[in-house]
Amino acid sequence: MVETLVTNRFKTFAIRQIQESITEPANTVFYGFASKHTPYTAGDSVPPAIGNSPKETKLDPYRSMLFGKKLENSNVKLMVPRVNWTANTVYDMYDHRDTSLFSKDFYVSVDAGSQYHVYKCLYNANGAVSSEEPSFNESVAEAALYANNDQYYETSDGYQWRYMYSVDDVTFEKFATTNWMPVVANTSVESAATDGAIDVIKVDSSGANYNNYDSGEFDESQLKVGGDSTLYHISSSANTTEGFYGNTILHITGGDGAGEYKRVANSYITAGAVAVKLESAFTTEPTAGSTYELSPEVKVTGDGTETINCVARAVINSTSSNSVHQVEIIERGEKYVFATAEILTGSTGNTVITAANVAPIISPIGGHGADPFEELGATSISFVTEFANNEGGYISTDNDYRQFGIIQDPKFSNVVIYTNKVSNDLLVGSDGTFVEDETWYQFKKIKLYSQGTTIASANTIEANESDTVYDEFINIGDYVYITDTANNDHFISQVNSLDANTITLDESVTFSSGNVSVYIATLTANGTVNTVESGGIRADNVSAMINTDRLIIGATSKAIGTVSDIELNNTYSNTATFATFTQMKQYVGSVVGTFIEDEFVYQSNGTANVATGYLHSAVTAGDTTVYLTETEGVFTVGGVITGNTSGATLTISDKYNGELEPNSGDIVYLQNDVPISRANTQTETIKVILEL
Numbered sequence: 269m270v271e272t273l274v275t276n277r278f279k280t281f282a283i284r285q286i287q288e289s290i291t292e293p294a295n296t297v298f299y300g301f302a303s304k305h306t307p308y309t310a311g312d313s314v315p316p317a318i319g320n321s322p323k324e325t326k327l328d329p330y331r332s333m334l335f336g337k338k339l340e341n342s343n344v345k346l347m348v349p350r351v352n353w354t355a356n357t358v359y360d361m362y363d364h365r366d367t368s369l370f371s372k373d374f375y376v377s378v379d380a381g382s383q384y385h386v387y388k389c390l391y392n393a394n395g396a397v398s399s400e401e402p403s404f405n406e407s408v409a410e411a412a413l414y415a416n417n418d419q420y421y422e423t424s425d426g427y428q429w430r431y432m433y434s435v436d437d438v439t440f441e442k443f444a445t446t447n448w449m450p451v452v453a454n455t456s457v458e459s460a461a462t463d464g465a466i467d468v469i470k471v472d473s474s475g476a477n478y479n480n481y482d483s484g485e486f487d488e489s490q491l492k493v494g495g496d497s498t499l500y501h502i503s504s505s506a507n508t509t510e511g512f513y514g515n516t517i518l519h520i521t522g523g524d525g526a527g528e529y530k531r532v533a534n535s536y537i538t539a540g541a542v543a544v545k546l547e548s549a550f551t552t553e554p555t556a557g558s559t560y561e562l563s564p565e566v567k568v569t570g571d572g573t574e575t576i577n578c579v580a581r582a583v584i585n586s587t588s589s590n591s592v593h594q595v596e597i598i599e600r601g602e603k604y605v606f607a608t609a610e611i612l613t614g615s616t617g618n619t620v621i622t623a624a625n626v627a628p629i630i631s632p633i634g635g636h637g638a639d640p641f642e643e644l645g646a647t648s649i650s651f652v653t654e655f656a657n658n659e660g661g662y663i664s665t666d667n668d669y670r671q672f673g674i675i676q677d678p679k680f681s682n683v684v685i686y687t688n689k690v691s692n693d694l695l696v697g698s699d700g701t702f703v704e705d706e707t708w709y710q711f712k713k714i715k716l717y718s719q720g721t722t723i724a725s726a727n728t729i730e731a732n733e734s735d736t737v738y739d740e741f742i743n744i745g746d747y748v749y750i751t752d753t754a755n756n757d758h759f760i761s762q763v764n765s766l767d768a769n770t771i772t773l774d775e776s777v778t779f780s781s782g783n784v785s786v787y788i789a790t791l792t793a794n795g796t797v798n799t800v801e802s803g804g805i806r807a808d809n810v811s812a813m814i815n816t817d818r819l820i821i822g823a824t825s826k827a828i829g830t831v832s833d834i835e836l837n838n839t840y841s842n843t844a845t846f847a848t849f850t851q852m853k854q855y856v857g858s859v860v861g862t863f864i865e866d867e868f869v870y871q872s873n874g875t876a877n878v879a880t881g882y883l884h885s886a887v888t889a890g891d892t893t894v895y896l897t898e899t900e901g902v903f904t905v906g907g908v909i910t911g912n913t914s915g916a917t918l919t920i921s922d923k924y925n926g927e928l929e930p931n932s933g934d935i936v937y938l939q940n941d942v943p944i945s946r947a948n949t950q951t952e953t954i955k956v957i958l959e960l
Contacts, residue, residue, distance in 0.1 A: 276370055279647035279960040283346060286649055290341050295792075297812045298344075298676050298936075299849070300653030300954060301336030302669035303329050305884050305897065306866050308940070312670060315940035326935050329673055332897045333851040333926070334884065335663040336675065338812065339651055345443045345450040346646040347957055353378050353387075353401045359427070361392040363470065364630045370645035375432065377449055378402060384440045384449070386432045388636060388643065390629075391468045393426030394594070402429040420467070426594075428468065430636045432457060432644070443650050448957055451646045454637070461635030464603040466578040468629040469566055474591035475624030480513055480614045481584040482506050482562040486523075486554055493539055497549040498530075502562060506542040511535060513544050515612035517565045517581040519598070523558030525550055529579070529598050531565065535614070565612045566595050568604075568628055576602040578628065582611045592624040604630050648959040651937075656951040662848040664895065665948040666885035667865050671940055672954050678933030679809040680846065682925060683795070683836050685820065686804040687829025691756045696803040699756055700827030707823040708807070709760065709794050710814055710831070713749050713787035716741060720784045722750065722777040727764070729771040729786060737768050738786075747789040748773065749821070752781040758828045760789060760821050778826055797822070804829070809929050812846040836927055851926035852884055852895040855903055859892040861916030868912040869896065871903050879903040883911065886918075894918055 289296035308316055318324055351359075353376035360372035375388045378401050387402040400423040421429045433454035443450040482502045490501035500518065507513070513535035520528045530546040537543070544562065554560065563581040570577075578601030585593035592611060607628035613620055632643045640646075651674055658665045689695045702708065718736040720729040729750060731738060742748065742763055748771060749760045761773040771786070793811035800806075814820075814834065821828045836846075863869070863886045870877040879901030886894045894909060903909060909918045937956055944952060 276645050276647060277642055280346075280642050280645070283647055283649045283960055284641060287341075287344050287346060290339070290344060295813050296677060297846075298339040298651065298674055299336040299678060300339055300651065300956075301673050301675055301851070302334045302655065302944075303671040303673060304332040305334060305667045305669055306332070306882050307943075308670070312943050315670065315942060318938050318940060325938060326931060329671065329935055329938060330851070330928075330931055331899075332671070333928075334669055334897070335848065335850045335852070337653060337655060337659065337663070338845075338847050339653060339674070343652050345439075345452070345650050346641055347443065347448045347648040347650045348375075348451055348644045348646050350444060350447055350449040351376050353398070355399055355401070356397045358395055358397050359389045359392055361389045361468070361470075362629065362636075364632070365627070375644055376402070382437050383434045384437065385434050386449075386640075386644075387421070387429040388432055389427060390420075390430055390636070391426075391428035391470075394471065396426060398423075398427050399425045400427075402427070402431070430467070432637055432640045442652055442953075443955065445955060445957070448648065448650065450650065451640050451644060453640065457637040458639070461638035462600060462602055462631065463633070463635045463638070464574065464605060465600040465631045465635055466568065466580075466604055466607060466628045467597060467600055467631060467636065469568070469580050469595035469597065469609050470627050470629055471592050471595060471624060472627055473625040474585070474588070474593070475611070475620065476589040476591050476622040477620050478564055478582065478584050478590050478592060478611065478613070478624070479507065480516055480562075480564055481586075481590070482513070483560065485559045486556055488556045490541075491554065491556065493543050497553065498546040499538070499543050500546070501539070501541045501543050502560075504541065506535075508537055508542055509614075509616055510537075511615035513542075513562060514615040515565050516544070516562050516614070517579075517598070518544060518546060519561050519563065519581060520550070520554050521559045521561050523554060525552045525554040525558055528552055529581075532562070566609050566626060567612055568601065568607055568609045570601075570604050571606040573606075574601055574604045578604065578607070580609070582624070582626075592626065595626055604628070606630075648957050651956045651958070653954045653956070654951055655946075655954075657948045659848050663850065664852075664885055665946045666887070668943040668945040670943045671938065672956075673935050673939070674937040674956060676934045676936050678812070678849075679795070679929040680812060680836060680849070680927055681808040681810070681929045682798075682927070683807045683810045683814075683834060684801065684804060685807055685810075685814070685831055686833040686835070687820065688832045690758070690819065690828050690830060693830060696832070698827045698829035699758065700822070700825055702797050702800050702805050702822045702827045703825045704797055704799060706797050706825055707794060708797060708805070708820050709747070709789075709791050709823060710811075710818050710820045711747065711749065711760070711789040711791050712818070713789050716786045716788065718786070720750065720771075720786050721782045722759075722780060722784055724778060724780045725776050727761075727773045727776045729773070729777070729784065731769040732782070734769070738771055739766050739768050742766055742771065742788060747791055749787040749789040750777070750784045751787075752779065752784050754783070755779070755781065757781060757784075758821060759826055760823070792818070809932070814846075849927040850895075851928050852897055853881070853899055853903075853926060854893050854895055854924040855909060855918060855920050856891050856893050856922040857918045857920045859886065859888070859894075859916065859918045861911070861914060862886075863894060863911045863916045863918075864914045867914060869894075869909050870912060871901075871907045871909055877901070878907075891921065892918060
């Protein structure tokens, strides 16, 4: 039987791709949308479950869709389970061996008022409760690991924390829920991370009878015995067996030389007292009054990939059979991918009854803080949609909705794209004539160094310069745009093959020129020509990323123009950025009576209904516009829409379909809810968290 695992790292990678796709040149576009203004079949008190069928996840939501709003990068964040620091709680510590790490509380969020700070727990004081929250202002430095300004903190309760990032309170509260909180990058923390460091050596079992330790305060007679800068007397109670304190570390803990350490090579009696012989002299020598601790060295063994060795010492608990209380890191080391550790004893005289079991904890790839998304297990993403009153007049504030969804990359229909000529940007229209049903492209262009030569009816571009290296900048499948501005010729096609000096295209070039400019074309939007109109085209299947002041070119006609304006369903302005859409069908005309929200409406031929729907709202501004959903059949201009309950009528003088191409894009999320009433004085904030 095969055992498989999809790693957390891959899940984080996949979820990041969703977020990054929003800002890439050929963007993915997401919209949050409201849907269904009519009551559920069984009533609104209990929202019904959604079946995972094409009908319930695409066809029905489109038929009842009301309006939507584009989700910008600022509306999206990666998320992790929320863990608020709470006093007298035992937190788990990071351990690279822990197979259930990401289901544990090994990090915390601290509410600091205008900021939320997030810290990772590196050491939990052997499973003690955390009684002091990690804080920038209340941290203490301990040895080199916890030096100032390196984002490591040890609190008075013995916990050791790594600062990860901060989120301002506005952003935090925008995305956070009771169970989730956002993750953000902190470049300062990332740049300070040390790859393969060992920040903690965990004591899995404490052992007993580690007697090769000592501590005290130096007096003048103990310093540099006999003038030897590597020889120091220790306390009078020290073990006199020669070599007993070999393999220990002499650490200066206070006074002159504080923070320095040296390995002890040997110990023996000299000048009437036990002395330790150091491997080398201190850089800053201790003086009378300096305090010291002599502790067993913890030997860390890697596999040879480490570039800086880890140095650590065992802190002995004299009240518990001289067991190992903690391992203190003196030098963290670097580039470890494997490590074991053992606590050393002297060369003679120290028989350990029970050996301690200690394990080096290797930092994540890149080091603690290098990648907060991977390190904290961000495998969820939050989309926050805010429908702010009428969004400047572009979405309805009438009626209610009871379904919300997220749609990816929908296409727009009935879009008029006005263009100016490239040859003379003061003239409306295009160079060449677009043709109905052809695909058009909008693109960004990057000019290549060399001019080229083309021949009409041939599909190659030959570089004019011998040192051209097309194949270093262009790949097969890329789009290439060429132009000869002197003759106002333009062409675009995909690359079929290439070498340093020749590009072979999928299509034959339509003109001959010995001086074409060659551009890499990154497609940013596309669509289909419905009709050619004065000064532009009316298009369907339009990507939401189309922009003004950029070129569009016909794939068949090779007609080209610069987009000057965009009109959607006869409306300018906000639609130029496709920030919102209205998907209800709109019927304009003269009204008699007053329609009722959600009522069934119909158009009759005198003997039967030829079209039906449900009325969302009726808005009067001169003429009256009624907005319908869930329509069946075709309401015709000149016909009458009748309210089944109210008896109100509207004689249709004009009509508009929804602004999205029916059933385009992918609905990636749906939720049924209780009815949410709209008003021009409120904002609805909807938070959606998708988990992998």
